[in-house]
Amino acid sequence: MKGKKLIVVYHRIGDTTCDYNRIVVNRDVFISQLDYFQEKYLVLSLDELQNYDGESDCIAITFDDGYEDFWTTAFPIMETRNIPVTVFVCSGRIDQSDEMWMNEIIRMCFFHSKYVEKIHLDFCGNNVALPLKSADDRVKTYNTLRRMFCQIGNEKKKQYIESIQKQLGLSNVGRSEYRMLSSTQIVELASNKLITIGAHTVSHPLLGELDEIDFRTEIQASIHSIERISNKKVELFSYPFGNINSYNDKIIQVLQSCGIKRAYTVENRALYEDEYDYTIPRIYMYNVEGEALESYMDLGDKNTDEDKDRYFGMGENDKLVNIDKVLIFGIGQNATAVANRVLQKNIKIIAFVVSEKKEQERTFMGHEIWNISEMIKYAKEEPIIIKNNQDFRIVEKLSKMGKNKVHWWI
Ligand SMILES: [Zn+2]
Numbered sequence: 418m419k420g421k422k423l424i425v426v427y428h429r430i431g432d433t434t435c436d437y438n439r440i441v442v443n444r445d446v447f448i449s450q451l452d453y454f455q456e457k458y459l460v461l462s463l464d465e466l467q468n469y470d471g472e473s474d475c476i477a478i479t480f481d482d483g484y485e486d487f488w489t490t491a492f493p494i495m496e497t498r499n500i501p502v503t504v505f506v507c508s509g510r511i512d513q514s515d516e517m518w519m520n521e522i523i524r525m526c527f528f529h530s531k532y533v534e535k536i537h538l539d540f541c542g543n544n545v546a547l548p549l550k551s552a553d554d555r556v557k558t559y560n561t562l563r564r565m566f567c568q569i570g571n572e573k574k575k576q577y578i579e580s581i582q583k584q585l586g587l588s589n590v591g592r593s594e595y596r597m598l599s600s601t602q603i604v605e606l607a608s609n610k611l612i613t614i615g616a617h618t619v620s621h622p623l624l625g626e627l628d629e630i631d632f633r634t635e636i637q638a639s640i641h642s643i644e645r646i647s648n649k650k651v652e653l654f655s656y657p658f659g660n661i662n663s664y665n666d667k668i669i670q671v672l673q674s675c676g677i678k679r680a681y682t683v684e685n686r687a688l689y690e691d692e693y694d695y696t697i698p699r700i701y702m703y704n705v706e707g708e709a710l711e712s713y714m715d716l717g718d719k720n721t722d723e724d725k726d727r728y729f730g731m732g733e734n735d736k737l738v739n740i741d742k743v744l745i746f747g748i749g750q751n752a753t754a755v756a757n758r759v760l761q762k763n764i765k766i767i768a769f770v771v772s773e774k775k776e777q778e779r780t781f782m783g784h785e786i787w788n789i790s791e792m793i794k795y796a797k798e799e800p801i802i803i804k805n806n807q808d809f810r811i812v813e814k815l816s817k818m819g820k821n822k823v824h825w826w827i
Pocket of ligand 1: 481482621657658
């Protein structure tokens with residue numbers, strides 16, 4: 418019988434206190450995870466894993482984003498063990514002193530010292546006030562910013578960040594532990610036989626939410642810049658966030674035209690035997706060890722709903738009051754979790770909505786799948802919409818049509 422193939426994805430190795438978006442694994446825990454992998458699996462590079470045809474279970478290790486602690490902490494440990502690894506680097510973050518936007522919004526919401534009750538943003542001509550008074554307020558504002566920033570271009574994000582920093586009296590120099598790899602470090606890493614460098618866009622957007630011109634630039638520019646710095650051809654890519662909204666057929670076509678031979682998502686399962694090369698799943702690594710690690714890697718019920726909530730910033734139950742029907746955005750594992758909650762509360766699901774509908778996907782969990790224009794057509798008659806990931810562009814479209822009774826799932 419053929420062996421099981423697994424791929425794991427890490428982000429940072431270091432201090433796990435104040436790790437709001439759960440991207441950090443503690444150094445000692447990381448070592449115990451490597452011990453476990455080496456004992457239980459054949460540890461291979463992504464290329465070796467792809468071509469492996471034997472009977473042993475095997476695993477490949479990847480890192481996303483390109484944090485500096487890969488250089489200072491993670492790789493030295495892996496190098497002494499001769500473990501191959503692929504690092505997917507965000508090209509726009511190389512040599513920068515400010516933080517990547519997902520971390521910057523955490524710094525802004527939780528680590529500012531000035532007392533500010535609310536921050537104000539001009540969003541599509543509306544003044545949006547985001548509260549920062551209580552601990553709950555800060556969590557809510559963080560979730561709102563996170564969803565909002567997933568759906569806007571890089572320039573707009575920079576403007577918002579600058580404006581919030583100004584209101585909070587924060588400088589734009591990031592926390593040192595969130596620093597990213599420098600070009601000098603990348604040059605050296607790329608020359609090491611154990612390391613493969615892949616691309617991960619320029620600015621870490623949710624690609625499926627961008628216009629074609631923007632996702633094309635994010636992909637092409639990141640590949641070119643990493644090829645220039647590393648002096649090697651880039652053939653592997655990982656999707657920022659790695660969920661169902663991170664890719665579609667057009668995005669995959671662009672990757673193919675740029676010479677990318679395989680692309681990786683985040684989905685906690687083993688590879689299928691005939692896995693499609695442009696949506697290869699990877700298991701998201703948390704700070705777990707011992708028995709918890711074993712059951713996590715078992716890929717049974719490895720992910721709790723709570724974990725998904727924290728990582729993907731899903732909606733809250735208390736928004737589900739006085740509502741009798743919903744539309745749910747997406748058809749991935751988040752959407753499934755939202756749908757299960759909704760059904761528990763006896764709320765009717767009208768349909769699932771995706772940005773790009775595939776011909777073969779007509780229903781999900783027994784309900785119709787709609788594309789955005791079908792949803793907007795429906796919204797003309799019925800103004801109530803609930804989504805599990807506030808799509809601000811849709812909200813904007815609907816408010817232009819005079820449909821103001823849109824419920825945002827915050
Ligand atoms: Zn990433």
